[in-house]
Amino acid sequence: MTKKHKPRSGSLAFYPRKRAKRETPVFNTFAAQDTKEVKPLNFYGYKVGMTHVLVNDSHKGSPTFGMNVSKAVTVIETPPIFVFGIRAYEKTTNGLRVVSELHCSTLPKELSRRIKTLGKNYAKAGAKKKDEGVEEKTAEIEKKDSEKIAEIAKLVEEGKICSIRLLACLQPKLTSIGKKKPEVVEISLSGPVQEQLKYANSKLGKEISVREIFSENELLDIKAVTKGKGFCGVVKRFGVKTHRPKAQKRRVVGSLGPVNPATVQWTVPRPGQLGYQTRTEYNKRILKIGEADLNPASGWKNYGLIKNEYILVEGSIAGPEKRCIAMRHALRPGEKKQVVSEVKYIAAKQ
Secondary structure, three states: OOOOOOOOOOOOOOOOOOOOOOOOOOOOOOOOOOOOOOOEOEEEEEEEEEEEEEEEEOOOOOOOOOOEEEEEEEEEEOOOEEEEEEEEEEEEOOEEEEEEEEEOOEEOHHHHHOOOOHHHHOEEOOOOOOOHHHHHHHHHHHHHHHHHHHHHHHHHHOOOOOEEEEEEEOOHHHOOOOOOOOOEEEEOEOOOHHHHHHHHHHHOOOEEOHHHOOOOOOEEEEEEEOOEEEEEOHHHHHOOOOOOOOOOOOOOOOOOOOOOOOOOOOOOOOOEEEEOOEEEEEEEEEEEEEOOOOOOOOOEOOOEOOOOOEEEEEOOOOOOOOOEEEEEEOOOOOOOOOOEEEEEEEOOOO
């Protein structure tokens, strides 16, 4: 007899409430781009902390039009991302499948902490001594890379490749968070596949900055893993009302369910993991993109000093300090009622 199966209807919202599989968030969907220009669609940074700024309200319908208003902002440090590879995908009935992959000849030595096999096959960047054997090996690798590019270009012409993505690694060594092992991520590209391959080949072995992707007053979607709270009860985890003072137990659910059927439904609040879960927030506005000039005299609490470019995002975002933050262009941008023109004052700037 055949097995009957139907996908569930409706959303489970935040269920299952368990710890995130990985701390580095990943976007699978991106906003459609009207232009045929090829550019990256997502970027990563590290959360620094929060402060407040004074901005000029330029929304004509607002009662504070033309006045300076205070806004809470989150600071995200965005060091440049190093592109170390190209990955080509084809579309199958089971989703996307990797057809070919290419790595550049010189790689950051910290990348071997994340991918153990890369250090054996490729010459490391920043080596103090280069003998003839290493130079010959590097030349041989570059020859193989050019052949690989030609192979991918042929597949693109045949229409077998549906998308090209950049393999990149973050550079926490450029920050003051004390981290050495870099996160390895994929950077999606806009535009036709042929142009994607040209852009990817031009960026191979180079860096991408946040200014190449985002601009001020633009709306973002932000994805991150929230602060971990550990094992919590139902009052803190679900907001269950506590019982009267004379009850035997106060911080419990009133009833787990009926006698028959003798089972506890998944909708009944139960104690368990709270926090350290992946969450996405939509339509966060970039108020400012600046250089490394936003440091208090004593540095940022639980973070240190900002040494690279940073962005000021309106409002709060998920996660503690030093948490890796994923950003993309707003997938469903709405009309933001309040529009600001420029940042007049930043509280943390001394």
